[in-house]
Amino acid sequence: MICTENFTPEEVERLIFLLDKDLGLIATKQKRKTSFGNRFRIRLSGKQENLSLLRKLVQPYMHPLMHYKRGIF
Numbered sequence: 001m002i003c004t005e006n007f008t009p010e011e012v013e014r015l016i017f018l019l020d021k022d023l024g025l026i027a028t029k030q031k032r033k034t035s036f037g038n039r040f041r042i043r044l045s046g047k048q049e050n051l052s053l054l055r056k057l058v059q060p061y062m063h064p065l066m067h068y069k070r071g072i073f
Contacts, residue, residue, distance in 0.1 A: 005039035012040045
């Protein structure tokens with residue numbers, strides 16, 4: 001999940017588009033009811049190909065001591 005509740009719906013759509021176009025990640029918009037009305041989060045697909053790509057993109061920026069906590073590296 002990417003918490004984007006303070007983004008406009010248009011900004012959320014744009015970010016989803018850029019995640020796909022620039023990084024090749026599959027993501028969808030998920031509605032979340034808040035006290036401020038309907039807001040949206042970005043949900044990254046749990047498909048194995050998508051998760052593998054996400055790991056590949058994020059791993060160089062994670063401290064090695066944190067890898068075990070996620071159980072994914």
